[in-house]
Amino acid sequence: MMPVEAAHAAPKPAPPGVDITGEGLAEPLRLRADVDPAHVTAVIDQVNWFAADGAPSGPKAADLGPKYTVVVLAGDQPRQTFDLYPLARGGPRAYRPAKQPNAVKAHAGWFLGRLNMSETLRTAGVPLPRQIETVSGGVGGGERMLPEESLDPGRDIDQALGELQRLLLLNAGVVIVITIGLAGIALLIRRRTR
Structure with a gap:
C-alpha cells in the first residue's frame, strides 16, 4: 500500500x-x-x-x-x-x-x-x-x-608624457611672464615714489 x-x-x-x-x-x-x-x-x-x-x-x-x-x-x-x-x-x-x-x-x-x-x-x-x-x-x-586604437598602452603613455611636458612648459612660461610683469610694475612704482 x-x-x-x-x-x-x-x-x-x-x-x-x-x-x-x-x-x-x-x-x-x-x-x-x-x-x-x-x-x-x-x-x-x-x-x-x-x-x-x-x-x-x-x-x-x-x-x-x-x-x-x-x-x-x-x-x-x-x-x-x-x-x-x-x-x-x-x-x-x-x-x-x-x-x-x-x-x-x-x-x-x-x-x-x-x-x-x-x-x-x-x-x-x-x-x-x-x-x-x-x-x-x-x-x-x-x-x-572605446575604439580599438585607444587601447594601446605604449602609445598612451608616450602621449601622456608629451602632454605633461607641454603643460609644464606652459606653466613655466606663465610664471615667467607674471614675474616680469610684477617686476616691471614694482620698478614703475619705485620710480614714481622717488
Missing part, C-alpha cells in the same frame, strides 16, 4: 529547455536542462526579467541585425517565445509577441536586452562574432565604447 503523502505529492515539474532558431542556424538549436543546464539557464535569464509592458514600437528594421527566436520550454511543451536581436544598433533588443504558445495573454512589447546577450547566445551555439567587452552583463548597450 502507498503512503498517503506519496499519493498526494505534486507532480515533478518538467525540466526547462530552449529552442533557438535564426540566421546561420540550419536547424533549431535545442538546449535541455538535463544536458546543458548552464546554457539553458543563461538563455532563459536573457528573457525572464521583462516587465509586463514593453515599448510599443522598436527600432527600425534596418537597425535590428540578425533575429533569433527563442522558445522557452517546460519539458517538451513550449511556454513562451521571444525574438532576440543581439547585434541591434544601440544595443541588444528583445521583442515579446502577444501570441504566446502557452495561450496566456501577453502584452507585445520591445525591451532593451542585456549587454551579454550576444555572448550568451554565442556560447550556447549560435554563430555570432565574439564580443568580450560585453561579458559582465547589464541592460542595454552592446557596442564597443
Whole structure:
C-alpha cells in the first residue's frame, strides 16, 4: 500500500529547455536542462526579467541585425517565445509577441536586452562574432565604447608624457611672464615714489 503523502505529492515539474532558431542556424538549436543546464539557464535569464509592458514600437528594421527566436520550454511543451536581436544598433533588443504558445495573454512589447546577450547566445551555439567587452552583463548597450586604437598602452603613455611636458612648459612660461610683469610694475612704482 502507498503512503498517503506519496499519493498526494505534486507532480515533478518538467525540466526547462530552449529552442533557438535564426540566421546561420540550419536547424533549431535545442538546449535541455538535463544536458546543458548552464546554457539553458543563461538563455532563459536573457528573457525572464521583462516587465509586463514593453515599448510599443522598436527600432527600425534596418537597425535590428540578425533575429533569433527563442522558445522557452517546460519539458517538451513550449511556454513562451521571444525574438532576440543581439547585434541591434544601440544595443541588444528583445521583442515579446502577444501570441504566446502557452495561450496566456501577453502584452507585445520591445525591451532593451542585456549587454551579454550576444555572448550568451554565442556560447550556447549560435554563430555570432565574439564580443568580450560585453561579458559582465547589464541592460542595454552592446557596442564597443572605446575604439580599438585607444587601447594601446605604449602609445598612451608616450602621449601622456608629451602632454605633461607641454603643460609644464606652459606653466613655466606663465610664471615667467607674471614675474616680469610684477617686476616691471614694482620698478614703475619705485620710480614714481622717488
